[in-house]
Amino acid sequence: MTITVKFFSSLRESLDMSSQTLNAQNVATVIDAWNQATNGAKMPDNVLVAINMDYVGRGHQVKDGDEVAFFPPVTGG
Amino acid sequence: MTITVKFFSSLRESLDMSSQTLNAQNVATVIDAWNQATNGAKMPDNVLVAINMDYVGRGHQVKDGDEVAFFPPVTGG
Amino acid sequence: MKIEIREQPFNAWQELHGYQETCNELRGKYGATAVFAGTMRDTNASAAVKAMFLEHYPEMTSRYLDKIAHQALQQWTIQDALVLHRVGDIHPEDTIVLIAVWCEHRDEAFQACRFILEELKHRAPFWKKETLSDNTTRWVSSNTPAK
Amino acid sequence: MKIEIREQPFNAWQELHGYQETCNELRGKYGATAVFAGTMRDTNASAAVKAMFLEHYPEMTSRYLDKIAHQALQQWTIQDALVLHRVGDIHPEDTIVLIAVWCEHRDEAFQACRFILEELKHRAPFWKKETLSDNTTRWVSSNTPAK
Numbered sequence: 391m392t393i394t395v396k397f398f399s400s401l402r403e404s405l406d407m408s409s410q411t412l413n414a415q416n417v418a419t420v421i422d423a424w425n426q427a428t429n430g431a432k433m434p435d436n437v438l439v440a441i442n443m444d445y446v447g448r449g450h451q452v453k454d455g456d457e458v459a460f461f462p463p464v465t466g467g
Numbered sequence: 468m469t470i471t472v473k474f475f476s477s478l479r480e481s482l483d484m485s486s487q488t489l490n491a492q493n494v495a496t497v498i499d500a501w502n503q504a505t506n507g508a509k510m511p512d513n514v515l516v517a518i519n520m521d522y523v524g525r526g527h528q529v530k531d532g533d534e535v536a537f538f539p540p541v542t543g544g
Numbered sequence: 545m546k547i548e549i550r551e552q553p554f555n556a557w558q559e560l561h562g563y564q565e566t567c568n569e570l571r572g573k574y575g576a577t578a579v580f581a582g583t584m585r586d587t588n589a590s591a592a593v594k595a596m597f598l599e600h601y602p603e604m605t606s607r608y609l610d611k612i613a614h615q616a617l618q619q620w621t622i623q624d625a626l627v628l629h630r631v632g633d634i635h636p637e638d639t640i641v642l643i644a645v646w647c648e649h650r651d652e653a654f655q656a657c658r659f660i661l662e663e664l665k666h667r668a669p670f671w672k673k674e675t676l677s678d679n680t681t682r683w684v685s686s687n688t689p690a691k
Numbered sequence: 692m693k694i695e696i697r698e699q700p701f702n703a704w705q706e707l708h709g710y711q712e713t714c715n716e717l718r719g720k721y722g723a724t725a726v727f728a729g730t731m732r733d734t735n736a737s738a739a740v741k742a743m744f745l746e747h748y749p750e751m752t753s754r755y756l757d758k759i760a761h762q763a764l765q766q767w768t769i770q771d772a773l774v775l776h777r778v779g780d781i782h783p784e785d786t787i788v789l790i791a792v793w794c795e796h797r798d799e800a801f802q803a804c805r806f807i808l809e810e811l812k813h814r815a816p817f818w819k820k821e822t823l824s825d826n827t828t829r830w831v832s833s834n835t836p837a838k
Contacts, residue, residue, distance in 0.1 A: 543670025
């Protein structure tokens with residue numbers, strides 16, 4: 391299956407990566423997607439996760455075609 | 468002593484009087500000023516009173532030179 | 545700070561724009577501006593309203609608008625404020641009141657703006673007399689409750 | 692209703708004036724407009740800030756601004772709303788966000804305006820990176836608390 395992983399803000403900078411396409415067999419959850427995209431980097435405690443533009447928890451399942459985004463707390467407004 | 472009495476809004480209309488100068492000997496309180504200015508008309512329950520542009524109660528004393536104003540609940544804004 | 549009673553119609557947003565342009569010492573200092581504009585509606589209490597007369601008690605009204613603004617300045621860290629209120633003959637769509645508060649942060653701006661509005665509505669001596677579509681008139685007896 | 696993400700500077704009060712002028716069906720209907728404008732300050736967390744980059748996640752940001760506005764429409768009787776938010780390179784005195792809500796009465800206007808602002812600050816994916824006076828940069832780690 392194919393999953394698009396995106397990183398924003400300080401996470402994008404620290405991982406030096408804004409987007410990655412995973413062609414994955416063993417990705418069942420958000421954490422799996424993080425681990426595969428970052429080669430097992432530690433996930434910061436305050437990371438927020440969205441699948442297809444909706445907030446989800448870290449244990450949420452991912453499916454073929456999903457866009458999974460990781461980012462720090464938002465600071466707009 | 469001389470007291471200026473003013474009426475506003477619906478009170479001004481119902482009493483048909485906007486201002487009156489009392490040259491009074493027997494005016495000790497707000498109620499006395501009302502009674503003398505209105506010839507003893509009944510004071511509506513919701514009337515507000517100000518002396519020299521500050522809200523006061525109906526029992527408040529009046530003194531020479533005071534401006535005593537009577538008006539219904541305010542409805543600005 | 546500017547607090548004015550106006551006898552002529554004004555556009556709330558143009559007033560705000562014009563006033564803020566003059567506040568050079570504020571530039572770069574405020575992060576939050578909370579604004580309230582009250583506008584005359586063409587309907588009130590289920591009746592069509594075609595005009596309104598806004599009476600006031602000039603010296604006391606000015607005194608209370610000042611007093612209310614200064615109470616807000618004591619309670620919150622306000623960088624600037626603008627309060628404009630119409631009097632006289634008013635028509636639907638006319639702005640009745642404009643309140644703007646400039647602060648560093650949003651919570652104090654919202655709170656102070658709301659405080660000034662509620663105090664104004666409960667303490668400043670203004671009275672509204674409506675002219676309905678059949679030309680009868682009526683005094684507005686009380687404000688819409690705050691909540 | 693208008694909800695837009697803007698890449699170019701805008702004047703909050705002129706936007707408000709221009710938008711309200713176009714809302715013909717609102718004329719005479721709204722009695723209360725509550726507005727919040729957030730502006731970039733030249734100081735934050737005790738440091739002089741000379742510029743800011745506002746990053747966003749375009750599709751999700753648009754989606755959440757819409758979602759938040761529609762949640763407000765479900766909770767309060769709102770006649771119209773305007774939400775503008777800047778992204779990209781920003782300088783002190785630039786407007787970052789403008790939220791305006793038109794209602795019949797004041798309490799719902801204030802509540803809905805504040806709701807949209809707080810939800811936007813807590814859920815819409817925007818991130819601020821400041822450039823300080825010595826040209827160092829830092830990501831803003833969190834918003835000022837609501838209270």
